[in-house]
Amino acid sequence: xxxxxxxxxxxxxxxxxxxxxxxxxxxxxxxxxxxxxxxxxxxxxxxxxxxxxxxxxxxxxxxxxxxxxxxxxxxxxxxxxxxxxxxxxxxxxxxxxxxxxxxxxxxxxxxxxxxxxxxxxxxxxxxxxxxxxxxxxxxxxxxxxxxxxxxxxxxxxxxxxxxxxxxxxxxxxxxxxxxxxxxxxxxxxxxxxxxxxxxxxxxxxxxxxxxxxxxxxxxxxxxxxxxxxxxxxxxxxxxxxxxxxxxxxxxxxxxxxxxxxxxxxxxxxxxxxxxxxxxxxxxxxxxxxxxxxxxxxxxxxxxxxxxxxxxxxxxxxxxxxxxxxxxxxxxxxxxxxxxxxxxxxxxxxxxxxxxxxxxxxxxxxxxxxxxxxxxxxxxxxxxxxxxxxxxxxxxxxxxxxxxxxxxxxxxxxxxxxxxxxxxxxxxxxxxxxxxxxxxxxx
Numbered sequence: 403x404x405x406x407x408x409x410x411x412x413x414x415x416x417x418x419x420x421x422x423x424x425x426x427x428x429x430x431x432x433x434x435x436x437x438x439x440x441x442x443x444x445x446x447x448x449x450x451x452x453x454x455x456x457x458x459x460x461x462x463x464x465x466x467x468x469x470x471x472x473x474x475x476x477x478x479x480x481x482x483x484x485x486x487x488x489x490x491x492x493x494x495x496x497x498x499x500x501x502x503x504x505x506x507x508x509x510x511x512x513x514x515x516x517x518x519x520x521x522x523x524x525x526x527x528x529x530x531x532x533x534x535x536x537x538x539x540x541x542x543x544x545x546x547x548x549x550x551x552x553x554x555x556x557x558x559x560x561x562x563x564x565x566x567x568x569x570x571x572x573x574x575x576x577x578x579x580x581x582x583x584x585x586x587x588x589x590x591x592x593x594x595x596x597x598x599x600x601x602x603x604x605x606x607x608x609x610x611x612x613x614x615x616x617x618x619x620x621x622x623x624x625x626x627x628x629x630x631x632x633x634x635x636x637x638x639x640x641x642x643x644x645x646x647x648x649x650x651x652x653x654x655x656x657x658x659x660x661x662x663x664x665x666x667x668x669x670x671x672x673x674x675x676x677x678x679x680x681x682x683x684x685x686x687x688x689x690x691x692x693x694x695x696x697x698x699x700x701x702x703x704x705x706x707x708x709x710x711x712x713x714x715x716x717x718x719x720x721x722x723x724x725x726x727x728x729x730x731x732x733x734x735x736x737x738x739x740x741x742x743x744x745x746x747x748x749x750x751x752x753x754x755x756x757x758x759x760x761x762x763x764x765x766x767x768x769x770x771x772x773x774x775x776x777x778x779x780x781x782x783x784x785x786x787x788x789x790x791x792x793x794x795x796x797x798x799x800x801x802x803x804x805x806x807x808x809x810x811x812x813x814x815x816x817x818x819x820x821x822x823x824x825x826x827x828x829x830x831x832x833x834x835x836x837x838x839x840x841x842x843x844x
Contacts, residue, residue, distance in 0.1 A: 708747070
């Protein structure tokens with residue numbers, strides 16, 4: 403090889419090395435700039451949340467939900483009640499999973515079932531007394547640490563809700579409406595005790611416990627007659643219950659804890675099982691910061707959507723989740739951490755609708771007491787018993803009402819928008835078409 407050719411080769415090789423080095427430096431600088439922008443984006447969003455008064459960490463969340471000094475807390479009494487709770491040993495006790503099946507609405511409890519329930523309620527008197535005492539305290543706030551599960555006292559609350567529903571059914575069957583009313587009130591207050599645990603799972607269990615109370619009321623109205631004052635009291639309870647429901651609280655709490663985990667992924671390894679791959683990805687600076695920005699933006703969009711009503715809310719939430727699915731792999735962590743809010747909102751709307759149906763049933767019962775008969779149409783209730791006929795949030799039409807023999811059925815079409823004639827959900831065939839119902843057989 404000639405000297406000129408050798409020198410030219412060396413110069414080309416040198417230029418290549420400089421080009422590679424320049425590209426590498428450019429990538430490093432670009433990466434640094436991108437990371438700095440991501441970091442700036444995170445801080446900007448967190449500052450906006452703090453300025454709006456929202457917590458941005460677990461510690462801030464604890465302070466955000468802390469009861470004022472000197473305010474009585476029902477949590478200790480509820481925990482005592484949970485510790486005294488005993489599951490029914492007799493399979494003839496209904497309502498509980500694996501318990502006996504209740505008779506058709508309007509039918510009296512079979513003797514063997516009534517005796518089994520009576521015995522079980524005697525065994526549960528201490529627990530019931532503490533649930534009553536705890537429910538008379540306005541506020542409830544359970545302590546929680548990172549090392550503890552986020553669902554503490556969830557199962558206990560559900561089981562005690564079944565116990566209280568059982569008591570409502572039993573005393574209604576005996577015609578003891580005053581005692582039944584007391585246990586119905588206790589059930590709603592027990593559900594409200596979870597308002598101080600505003601995670602989405604706690605919120606779902608809270609609304610589930612409300613539905614458990616409504617199932618007891620459905621049975622009660624089918625077997626006995628409450629006074630007008632008792633019916634009015636129950637309507638007021640349900641009105642306050644519905645007004646107190648707010649999914650946004652759940653998102654605020656979820657967001658505060660997830661922000662903490664993004665900032666220190668090792669926390670996620672302590673409190674979340676099955677999320678190891680995601681928390682490992684969070685440790686990669688660019689992916690972690692991008693994921694946190696995505697997550698904060700998703701949550702902001704969710705909260706804006708929750709300001710909408712009825713199906714508008716559901717449609718918008720599904721749109722947000724669809725937009726999320728179409729994001730590139732760089733956004734995988736934000737997608738993984740975003741909760742399935744659309745599905746929770748559907749469940750929430752169905753349960754809120756059940757409250758509306760129950761309140762309408764209470765108005766019908768007040769009308770029946772005064773007139774001696776059922777109304778032909780719900781419009782007959784307007785003015786004296788309801789301000790207006792409730793609207794079905796799933797199709798924006800009036801809720802459906804039909805007189806049956808005996809009794810009546812109230813229903814909403816539910817998420818599928820199809821009117822199935824007031825067909826209630828079959829627990830053994832959950833996927834069959836059905837409506838959201840409240841049925842009284844008397």
